[in-house]
Amino acid sequence: MAWVLARCRFPGRPVVNALVHLPLVLPPVVTGWLLLIIFGIRGPIGALLNDWFGVRLVFTTAGASLAVGVMTFPVMVRAVRLSLEATDRGLDEAARTLGAGRLDRLITITLPLASPGILVGGIVAYATCLGEFGAVITFAASIPGQTQTLPLAIYAALQVPGGETKAAELSMVSMTLALIGLLLSEWLGKRLNTMLGR
Amino acid sequence: MSLHVLLRHRFPSIRMDVEFEVRTPGVTALFGPSGSGKSTIINAAAGLLRPDECRIVIDGQVLGDTASGIWLPPERRRLGLVFQESRLFPHMSVATNLRFGLRRAGKGPIRFEEIVELLGIGALLARRPHTLSGGERQRVAIGRALLAQPHLLLMDEPLASLDAARKAEIMPYLTRLKTALALPILYVTHAFDEVAQLADSIVLLDSGRLVACGPLSDIAARGDLPLAQRDDAGALLLCRVVEHDAPRELTRLEGGGATLWVPLLDRTLGTDVRVRIPAREVILAGKAPEAISLHNVVPGEVRRIAGDPARRSVLVEIVLAEAALISRVTPDAIVRLGLAPGRPVLALIKSTSIEVIGT
Numbered sequence: 087m088a089w090v091l092a093r094c095r096f097p098g099r100p101v102v103n104a105l106v107h108l109p110l111v112l113p114p115v116v117t118g119w120l121l122l123i124i125f126g127i128r129g130p131i132g133a134l135l136n137d138w139f140g141v142r143l144v145f146t147t148a149g150a151s152l153a154v155g156v157m158t159f160p161v162m163v164r165a166v167r168l169s170l171e172a173t174d175r176g177l178d179e180a181a182r183t184l185g186a187g188r189l190d191r192l193i194t195i196t197l198p199l200a201s202p203g204i205l206v207g208g209i210v211a212y213a214t215c216l217g218e219f220g221a222v223i224t225f226a227a228s229i230p231g232q233t234q235t236l237p238l239a240i241y242a243a244l245q246v247p248g249g250e251t252k253a254a255e256l257s258m259v260s261m262t263l264a265l266i267g268l269l270l271s272e273w274l275g276k277r278l279n280t281m282l283g284r
Numbered sequence: 285m286s287l288h289v290l291l292r293h294r295f296p297s298i299r300m301d302v303e304f305e306v307r308t309p310g311v312t313a314l315f316g317p318s319g320s321g322k323s324t325i326i327n328a329a330a331g332l333l334r335p336d337e338c339r340i341v342i343d344g345q346v347l348g349d350t351a352s353g354i355w356l357p358p359e360r361r362r363l364g365l366v367f368q369e370s371r372l373f374p375h376m377s378v379a380t381n382l383r384f385g386l387r388r389a390g391k392g393p394i395r396f397e398e399i400v401e402l403l404g405i406g407a408l409l410a411r412r413p414h415t416l417s418g419g420e421r422q423r424v425a426i427g428r429a430l431l432a433q434p435h436l437l438l439m440d441e442p443l444a445s446l447d448a449a450r451k452a453e454i455m456p457y458l459t460r461l462k463t464a465l466a467l468p469i470l471y472v473t474h475a476f477d478e479v480a481q482l483a484d485s486i487v488l489l490d491s492g493r494l495v496a497c498g499p500l501s502d503i504a505a506r507g508d509l510p511l512a513q514r515d516d517a518g519a520l521l522l523c524r525v526v527e528h529d530a531p532r533e534l535t536r537l538e539g540g541g542a543t544l545w546v547p548l549l550d551r552t553l554g555t556d557v558r559v560r561i562p563a564r565e566v567i568l569a570g571k572a573p574e575a576i577s578l579h580n581v582v583p584g585e586v587r588r589i590a591g592d593p594a595r596r597s598v599l600v601e602i603v604l605a606e607a608a609l610i611s612r613v614t615p616d617a618i619v620r621l622g623l624a625p626g627r628p629v630l631a632l633i634k635s636t637s638i639e640v641i642g643t
Binding site: 174176177179180181182183184185186187190194195198199281282 | 330332357358359360361362363364365367369371373374375384385388389428429432
């Protein structure tokens with residue numbers, strides 16, 4: 087997707103681009119509601135999934151995954167696209183003159199060179215997943231052990247009298263995970279860049 | 285065998301209209317000021333740029349012909365392209381870089397070991413591109429292009445980003461390469477010393493148009509071309525070492541119908557050398573002078589007298605049996621000697637002002 091947006095020019099590209107980035111600017115609750123409409127038991131895709139495969143997405147773990155997936159997709163696409171655009175087109179040309187076809191060049195040149203950006207994008211997306219609230223609660227509700235994300239659990243704990251300690255514990259976990267994610271991305275990015283000789 | 289190029293293209297600022305044909309194999313220099321269209325020709329030959337109208341044929345194989353709708357993509361042209369900035373893949377070792385084209389080209393006559401040896405890059409194979417010097421990087425880039433088993437090697441100012449010392453380090457490798465592999469090479473440069481050392485043919489370009497095209501020794505001796513207006517204008521002769529006179533510390537060269545004595549050379553008899561005779565060092569005479577330090581008196585015939593008003597001088601082309609010389613003299617000298625096209629003349633050349641370049 088990122089490669090298509092970075093390298094290809096086709097009619098309707100702005101529309102595709104806007105659709106991909108929509109969850110980034112929409113209130114998460116609206117995204118969750120849209121998912122509910124589309125993937126709900128009576129939604130156009132949800133009904134098909136339910137009838138053909140017996141798969142139900144709403145209020146399930148899979149549904150929660152879908153919700154965070156849709157929410158973090160634009161973050162991921164943006165990161166990958168930026169790093170793809172930053173790769174040297176000259177190297178791509180060089181590979182071309184050396185007899186490498188389109189797919190060959192994507193695998194051997196473009197992706198390895200964009201790998202630091204892709205990795206960092208992945209880690210940021212992972213961190214965003216952990217913090218997802220609005221879309222998940224709308225689409226998959228907040229079922230402990232199934233669809234409850236960390237912020238949902240913290241929020242739930244705060245609603246119960248005497249739940250402050252639990253909320254504080256969970257917040258610590260959340261902070262630790264976020265910090266680890268950021269440090270990891272920093273360290274990996276550095277390693278990869280040294281490997282690429284930058 | 286030949287390389288035929290026809291190219292017409294309208295850029296926002298310039299119109300290109302060039303057609304030329306040169307013999308292959310051999311090094312053809314594309315020479316001209318910036319913006320004359322040299323790199324456009326290279327990019328069109330490589331297939332990276334598709335001009336409005338274009339026909340490129342190498343040894344009978346059509347790479348692109350807009351008239352009949354043939355346009356091979358770069359990856360299927362089997363060309364080697366060496367860029368000014370080496371463009372090595374930073375995430376691969378030198379060896380992997382070298383093998384990139386080789387792995388995709390299939391069978392071919394150019395072997396890995398041969399290229400590594402020829403370019404002296406054996407010690408670099410395990411290193412990463414960013415640890416190499418500019419000269420080393422460019423040698424690896426040349427090797428990588430050659431190992432893709434190209435039918436034609438394109439070099440787009442391969443030495444322009446290097447300083448004089450690095451350039452001098454690479455030059456011998458290029459001359460070796462040229463003799464070792466019988467490959468057509470299209471070489472873009474704006475440095476005439478590179479042309480003088482490497483090229484067999486030259487294509488002179490200026491603002492998108494062809495000025496002249498032909499064997500370098502013919503073109504260099506022309507007085508009516510922009511080359512002659514340069515300070516380093518001079519004829520180029522292909523000579524053979526025929527005699528060493530050790531007691532007198534002289535070497536005799538023969539080439540193009542002339543015999544030249546130069547200071548003793550460290551070359552074996554029979555080897556070919558390139559000799560450059562700067563126009564400003566050639567004295568003209570009506571009859572042979574006596575009691576003079578000079579060794580080289582070359583008889584010839586005036587072919588053309590071209591003016592160079594900017595320097596208040598004229599350029600005289602002198603034809604020998606199979607070559608030509610060029611001399612820069614004052615207009616007054618022409619009058620005093622009564623020189624005119626067709627008249628016999630003697631060219632006097634000091635041994636020490638003959639530059640032996642070596643092929």
